[in-house]
Amino acid sequence: MPHAAPRSLLDKLWERHIVAPETPEAPALLYIDLHLIHEVTSPQAFAALAERGLKVRRPELTLGTLDHSTPTLPPDANGRLLYASREAEQQVETLIRNCAEHGVRLLGLRDPQRGIVHVIGPELGLTQPGKTIVCGDSHTSTHGAFGALAFGIGTTEVGHVLATQCLLQRKPKSMRVVIDGAAPHGVGAKDMALAMIATIGADGGQGYAIEFAGEAVRALSMEGRMTLCNMSIEAGARSGLVAPDETTFAYLEGRPYAPSSAEFERAVSRWRNLASDAGARFDREVRIDASSLRPMITYGVSPAAAAPVDSRMPAPESASERAAAAYMRFESGDAFVTAAVNRVFIGSCTNSRLSDLREAAEVMRGRKVRSGVVALIVPGSETVKRAAEAENLHRVFIDAGAEWREPGCSMCIGMNGDIGAPGELVVSTSNRNFIGRQGKEVRTVLASPATAAASAIEGRIADPRKYLREKSEAA
Amino acid sequence: MTSFQPLRSVASRAFVLDRNDVDTDQIIPARFLTTTSRAGLGRFAFYDWRFDEHGRQKNDSPFAGVEPGDFAILVAGSNFGCGSSREHAPWALLDFGFRAVVSSDIADIFKSNALKNGLLPVTVDVRTHQRLLSSPGAAISIDLDAETLRLPDGETVSFKVEPFARRCLLDGVDPLGFLLDRIPLIEAYERESAKERMS
Numbered sequence: 001m002p003h004a005a006p007r008s009l010l011d012k013l014w015e016r017h018i019v020a021p022e023t024p025e026a027p028a029l030l031y032i033d034l035h036l037i038h039e040v041t042s043p044q045a046f047a048a049l050a051e052r053g054l055k056v057r058r059p060e061l062t063l064g065t066l067d068h069s070t071p072t073l074p075p076d077a078n079g080r081l082l083y084a085s086r087e088a089e090q091q092v093e094t095l096i097r098n099c100a101e102h103g104v105r106l107l108g109l110r111d112p113q114r115g116i117v118h119v120i121g122p123e124l125g126l127t128q129p130g131k132t133i134v135c136g137d138s139h140t141s142t143h144g145a146f147g148a149l150a151f152g153i154g155t156t157e158v159g160h161v162l163a164t165q166c167l168l169q170r171k172p173k174s175m176r177v178v179i180d181g182a183a184p185h186g187v188g189a190k191d192m193a194l195a196m197i198a199t200i201g202a203d204g205g206q207g208y209a210i211e212f213a214g215e216a217v218r219a220l221s222m223e224g225r226m227t228l229c230n231m232s233i234e235a236g237a238r239s240g241l242v243a244p245d246e247t248t249f250a251y252l253e254g255r256p257y258a259p260s261s262a263e264f265e266r267a268v269s270r271w272r273n274l275a276s277d278a279g280a281r282f283d284r285e286v287r288i289d290a291s292s293l294r295p296m297i298t299y300g301v302s303p304a305a306a307a308p309v310d311s312r313m314p315a316p317e318s319a320s321e322r323a324a325a326a327y328m329r330f331e332s333g334d335a336f337v338t339a340a341v342n343r344v345f346i347g348s349c350t351n352s353r354l355s356d357l358r359e360a361a362e363v364m365r366g367r368k369v370r371s372g373v374v375a376l377i378v379p380g381s382e383t384v385k386r387a388a389e390a391e392n393l394h395r396v397f398i399d400a401g402a403e404w405r406e407p408g409c410s411m412c413i414g415m416n417g418d419i420g421a422p423g424e425l426v427v428s429t430s431n432r433n434f435i436g437r438q439g440k441e442v443r444t445v446l447a448s449p450a451t452a453a454a455s456a457i458e459g460r461i462a463d464p465r466k467y468l469r470e471k472s473e474a475a
Numbered sequence: 476m477t478s479f480q481p482l483r484s485v486a487s488r489a490f491v492l493d494r495n496d497v498d499t500d501q502i503i504p505a506r507f508l509t510t511t512s513r514a515g516l517g518r519f520a521f522y523d524w525r526f527d528e529h530g531r532q533k534n535d536s537p538f539a540g541v542e543p544g545d546f547a548i549l550v551a552g553s554n555f556g557c558g559s560s561r562e563h564a565p566w567a568l569l570d571f572g573f574r575a576v577v578s579s580d581i582a583d584i585f586k587s588n589a590l591k592n593g594l595l596p597v598t599v600d601v602r603t604h605q606r607l608l609s610s611p612g613a614a615i616s617i618d619l620d621a622e623t624l625r626l627p628d629g630e631t632v633s634f635k636v637e638p639f640a641r642r643c644l645l646d647g648v649d650p651l652g653f654l655l656d657r658i659p660l661i662e663a664y665e666r667e668s669a670k671e672r673m674s
Contacts, residue, residue, distance in 0.1 A: 019664040020660055029654070031665075040509075041560065043512075084509075138558065138559050154560055154588035156592070156650075156651075163655065164661060168650060170637065202557055203553060203580050206582065236583065302498075320552060323494065415506060422528065432500070436500060436504055437500050
């Protein structure tokens, strides 16, 4: 009896969502199980529907949240939210109106489940193995941590999904990144992500979906896997993937939108079959040895410009690298740990979940943020905020002199007015160190929550390992 | 969609931005994304490259003296359009007058967004890319039907555009219309997968 060809996780996810197969002339018609929307990339899509007199075809498969433009400071004495601009407020009002008009559920400003789009999908249990998930947001790759095919789309495609629940897509090539070995003390998912991007380059994943595998990936919590998949797009890959396993199932069980207890076992047995078959073929394979990794930071204006925190600025080798070094004001040969820090941001869809806040709190507990340094701690969702406060983590941060804010994207993108001043050096747990991303002429250094917290304490880029217990559970 | 602009060919002098990893935050900074419209974003295109903190044109910028509409072809370093999925990036470039972007590689989401708006992403081999990067202002013509790019010396190199997107651009096929025509297929898929879930 002939054996069916071994299939990868990507193959399985792809095949089960084909409405019409790919041909040389046309991409596949791919069905979308879950569509997440936010205020920034959806208004023009709803407008396009209105122009053609179309309605949202499957509103129950769409969920809206407000995260990018929302203030992280509490309302003023009159209960008014302090928007960065009238336009930002109008954008929020537009999504509220569009969702109401089309019957789309929106986690509005006072909703206890509101939060960053890539934090709430998983924590509500909407993000599940086997699903296709899209959002007008490049960090949609985050949801691949559950063994879902998840990728960012543009606003025109947001309109396509709203109108039809489908997208025209060519199947991506497949890459497997195997991270073997055990991550040493102080090395977590963010460090692995930065090492991965430095290895394959900021465009190394272009055209690929990346499946992360190997002992170090299996050992990560779901939150760590989300951090890793989140950063796939920084290597150019629209999707990151991790095969679902016991860690995935344990995370999902009991979540509001996860299959109920009666159905859960059946769902788990389906989900187990998603893992890549032995012998599945990948278009490219990359191996990284986790045991050789150290805590990582970035020193340039691309996430691929990453190096161990305890190393020195390399000599630039191209015009682009020289420009990046000039922008960052780093001199070749300087030890990174001598660079003075003005601001620290702990948050974003990369690192704003409970385990990230625990990791930062472990470093900050009983210590003080260096005088002159502004440290912002922004939980990823209302749910994360409540959970952190139940553990008194907010007390740790406030006692250290950091600011404990309301949930949102905040300084990752700076659309809500949370930005640095020109020339400032920001150590940030977010995902992009692009020129001007955190404010005009702001210099961004990407790092893990532990490294960011240690840098807040020392007032310069700092190695977090001396502040962390051996065998830290933070991942 | 009203923004859909059919495209067969582009001929222009090349504007060269010799920098790798030009991300969509550079193409249009996030602070200009609070708009609910797609029109008029050209004034924000490469804003921080073009203007200082007081909103004055920078003299030391590659964009110094460049006005919207001066160039229809942008030649940029590798990994152009990386980062955010914001479709505001192609909207801003189009409104600034660009109709084609040429690089050795172009980020996936940007490429997809560009094609849906009539901004042609052209990926060329490294040697051609280097030649173009070192020839600012060179007269280039791009023929989408033939999938060729003609250099000033007459040399012609070929490139590939995803066939469906190419047809959409050449014939003015609207992808949303194409999708809407397939609603019966989508309904059939939904019935099948509902049955599978029950079994």
